[in-house]
Amino acid sequence: MANWQPWRSTGLHLAxxxxxxxxxxxxxxxxxxxxxxxxxxxRMYDPTKQAIEHDPDGEFIRRWVPELRDVSTSLIHQPGLAGANYPPPIVDHAAAVRRAGAEVQRIKKRAQASGRTAEVLERHGSRRPPPSRRR
Structure with a gap:
């Protein structure tokens, strides 16, 4: 995929x-x-779902996106439906998740992918046995 972000430069920007x-x-x-x-x-998070779960009343959105201050709570997570003067989404989340999922599956099918995962798990994974599960 041409648009995947490298984690180092993205992490530096976020930091x-x-x-x-x-x-x-x-x-x-x-x-x-x-x-x-x-x-x-x-993990492929849905930003709208995350916003609904973590900011159900839109307090954070209203504070940091002033053009949405007057949007009703029922539409705060989808301002385009409210007729707000707000640009449309730049990413079709559902389509992006489908493309990313397909790319991840393609990579996993490569022979070296499973060996690399085992190598990373050996180096960085927990040495504790997993907790037993009750049935």
Missing amino acids: RAFTDYELGIHWSQVQMQSGTTGINAL
């Missing part, structure tokens, strides 16, 4: 932009979220 930057957590999170650790599942 400079975050008001709550914390060195001890930042870089490991950037790597994990970008899927480069090979340990955790690749």
Whole structure:
């Protein structure tokens, strides 16, 4: 995929932009979220779903996006539907997730991918046995 962002330059940009930057957590999170650790599942967050879950009343949105201050709470997470003077989304999230998922599957099918994941897990993974699950 031509538009995938490299984690180092993206992480540096975020480190400079975050008001709550914390060195001890930042870089490991950037790597994990970008899927480069090979340990955790690749995460493809839906920004609208995250906003609804973490800012249901739109307080953060209204504070930092002043042109949306007067949008109703029922439409704050989809300002285009409110007729707000706000640009349309620049990314079709559902289409981007489909493309990314297909690319991840293509990469996983390569022979060296499974060997690389095992190597990363051996180097960086937890040595504790997984917790037993109750049935």
